[in-house]
Amino acid sequence: MTGALAAVTAAAPPWAAWGGAFGHPFFQHALLAGTAIAAAAGLTGYFLVLRAQVFVGDALSHVAFTGALAALAFGADLRIGLYAAAVAVALLLGGMGTRGRADDVAIGSVFSWILGLGVFFLTLYTTSRSAGNGSAGVSVLFGSIFGLSSAQALTAALVGLGICATLAAVARPLLFASLDEAVAAARGVPVRLLGFGFLALAGVCAAEATQAVGSLLILGLLAAPAGAAHRLTGRPLPALALSGALAVAEMWTGLAVSYAVPRMPPSFSILAAATAVYAATYLPTLRRRPAV
Amino acid sequence: MTTPARTPGAVPRQDTGTDPARSAAPVVSLRGASVRIGGRTLWSDVGLDVGAGQFVAILGPNGVGKSTLLKVLLGVLPPASGEVRVLGTAPGRAGQRVGYLPQRRSFDPSLRMRGLDIVRLGWDGDRWGLPLPWSAGRRDAGRRIAEVVELVGASGYAHRPIGRLSGGEQQRLLIAQALVRRPELLLLDEPLDSLDLPNQAAVAALVGRICREEGVTVMMVAHDVNPILSRLDRVVYLAEGGAVTGPPERVITAETLSRLYGTPIEVLRTSDGRLVVVGQPEAPARHTDRHTAGGRP
Numbered sequence: 001m002t003g004a005l006a007a008v009t010a011a012a013p014p015w016a017a018w019g020g021a022f023g024h025p026f027f028q029h030a031l032l033a034g035t036a037i038a039a040a041a042g043l044t045g046y047f048l049v050l051r052a053q054v055f056v057g058d059a060l061s062h063v064a065f066t067g068a069l070a071a072l073a074f075g076a077d078l079r080i081g082l083y084a085a086a087v088a089v090a091l092l093l094g095g096m097g098t099r100g101r102a103d104d105v106a107i108g109s110v111f112s113w114i115l116g117l118g119v120f121f122l123t124l125y126t127t128s129r130s131a132g133n134g135s136a137g138v139s140v141l142f143g144s145i146f147g148l149s150s151a152q153a154l155t156a157a158l159v160g161l162g163i164c165a166t167l168a169a170v171a172r173p174l175l176f177a178s179l180d181e182a183v184a185a186a187r188g189v190p191v192r193l194l195g196f197g198f199l200a201l202a203g204v205c206a207a208e209a210t211q212a213v214g215s216l217l218i219l220g221l222l223a224a225p226a227g228a229a230h231r232l233t234g235r236p237l238p239a240l241a242l243s244g245a246l247a248v249a250e251m252w253t254g255l256a257v258s259y260a261v262p263r264m265p266p267s268f269s270i271l272a273a274a275t276a277v278y279a280a281t282y283l284p285t286l287r288r289r290p291a292v
Numbered sequence: 293m294t295t296p297a298r299t300p301g302a303v304p305r306q307d308t309g310t311d312p313a314r315s316a317a318p319v320v321s322l323r324g325a326s327v328r329i330g331g332r333t334l335w336s337d338v339g340l341d342v343g344a345g346q347f348v349a350i351l352g353p354n355g356v357g358k359s360t361l362l363k364v365l366l367g368v369l370p371p372a373s374g375e376v377r378v379l380g381t382a383p384g385r386a387g388q389r390v391g392y393l394p395q396r397r398s399f400d401p402s403l404r405m406r407g408l409d410i411v412r413l414g415w416d417g418d419r420w421g422l423p424l425p426w427s428a429g430r431r432d433a434g435r436r437i438a439e440v441v442e443l444v445g446a447s448g449y450a451h452r453p454i455g456r457l458s459g460g461e462q463q464r465l466l467i468a469q470a471l472v473r474r475p476e477l478l479l480l481d482e483p484l485d486s487l488d489l490p491n492q493a494a495v496a497a498l499v500g501r502i503c504r505e506e507g508v509t510v511m512m513v514a515h516d517v518n519p520i521l522s523r524l525d526r527v528v529y530l531a532e533g534g535a536v537t538g539p540p541e542r543v544i545t546a547e548t549l550s551r552l553y554g555t556p557i558e559v560l561r562t563s564d565g566r567l568v569v570v571g572q573p574e575a576p577a578r579h580t581d582r583h584t585a586g587g588r589p
Contacts, residue, residue, distance in 0.1 A: 176417030182394040186366045187418045234404035
């Protein structure tokens with residue numbers, strides 16, 4: 001009995017492993033960037049869900065891929081392509097839909113074409129710049145949060161913080177405009193400007209999140225925490241905060257799991273955590289309804 | 293009527309709303325106003341003065357521009373010509389002193405936001421930044437929202453998700469939203485549309501009570517004048533060439549309406565006092581649709 005206890009104490013205590021994790025610069029960078037990106041995605045996602053614009057997030061993820069590869073193909077910094085493409089297309093979608101709200105048909109037509117363009121740039125990049133990073137396509141698609149440099153992590157943190165601050169500043173008018181456009185406009189809320197501004201912000205957020213979870217998986221980070229928050233509370237401002245908090249918690253869980261189990265890529269762990277939380281919000285409804 | 297603390301942040305506005313000024317100057321005035329949408333003139337040469345505390349119905353056939361008149365008063369749409377004044381300033385400048393209820397909105401049934409949250413949007417939805425959890429404004433907000441929800445008789449269900457409420461319940465909460473900042477002028481666009489008959493009567497009574505007891509000037513676009521007929525001070529009958537305004541018994545007559553529309557129109561009075569306007573230039577199919585849908589006997 002005492003022997004067993006001694007063995008447990010002698011083995012490394014669980015927190016020692018985490019002390020080790022925080023000692024690695026790559027993990028510090030991932031934690032810093034991941035937290036800011038998750039908070040930004042959680043808050044942006046809340047409004048995307050509320051405004052029924054989740055599809056915009058999906059379109060933006062394809063655009064982010066194409067933008068990044070275009071930048072690489074032309075020998076520029078990948079992030080320039082990411083931001084430029086995501087923001088430009090977000091504004092374009094807003095312009096195509098009526099009154100600053102992108103509509104489904106517009107998004108559907110734009111985004112498959114853009115993905116094709118991305119494949120074109122990938123081919124261009126791999127054939128013309130054989131000296132370049134051959135796995136760039138994969139890392140843009142699926143993210144490489146454990147591979148961020150300290151400068152990249154700092155940029156990601158600042159951009160994420162900026163998105164959060166902006167959304168907090170416009171939270172109430174944006175909420176008003178999303179739920180009740182005519183009354184908000186009559187009360188002097190710049191409904192149209194807010195619609196475009198929000199889409200541009202979603203573009204920045206998608207570009208930023210691409211670096212963490214990859215362009216293909218952004219949608220999960222935008223939609224899952226927000227969807228769970230919408231299901232958990234009806235009060236708008238608490239739901240907004242909850243969405244951000246859930247996204248951050250899921251990001252931390254994902255990073256921790258991937259650190260502990262190196263075979264799990266962080267993008268997978270983060271989205272697995274996000275999906276699990278969203279699925280868990282359905283449990284109470286299942287229990288209320290007895291099996292048929 | 294005294295109106296303390298109109299703004300939740302309490303910035304005193306230059307108009308103090310003193311009673312002599314309010315009773316002397318009309319709340320709404322139009323002089324030779326006309327409106328044009330996409331090159332088509334909807335109505336022109338409309339003159340109108342609405343005094344404080346009056347209950348006014350805006351009537352006319354479909355497509356004549358009744359809702360457009362409200363949009364002009366809100367400052368969302370500029371008039372093509374003429375002068376429009378609302379509460380002593382240009383339209384759109386009166387801010388929260390004007391409450392607005394647009395034409396029937398319905399909320400998605402899956403929307404979990406509570407009725408109280410929808411009312412709250414009317415209180416501080418136009419303000420930037422986030423409310424501080426410990427500020428005094430928060431208590432004021434809670435008190436005023438509870439008060440206005442009580443006024444419209446929605447206390448029993450205001451905490452339930454808005455998407456699950458009936459049309460009449462939603463309409464009351466939306467009226468509460470329009471009223472929460474104590475507006476002096478309330479602009480309502482077909483608030484009785486798509487309600488069943490008992491709810492039509494109840495909401496009409498509520499609006500009449502708000503007008504009489506709270507001293508709020510009410511301008512209501514209506515398709516059917518009958519539910520509000522007994523409460524009206526004046527009606528505005530809109531037509532392409534202009535408008536006739538006055539007390540309902542003088543405006544809703546065969547003679548006046550025939551002259552306004554330049555076509556023979558009959559006004560029939562049923563045994564229970566309802567007015568039926570026959571022959572006004574309106575799409576007939578739509579007219580009968582509305583009436584059968586309303587389950588009118």
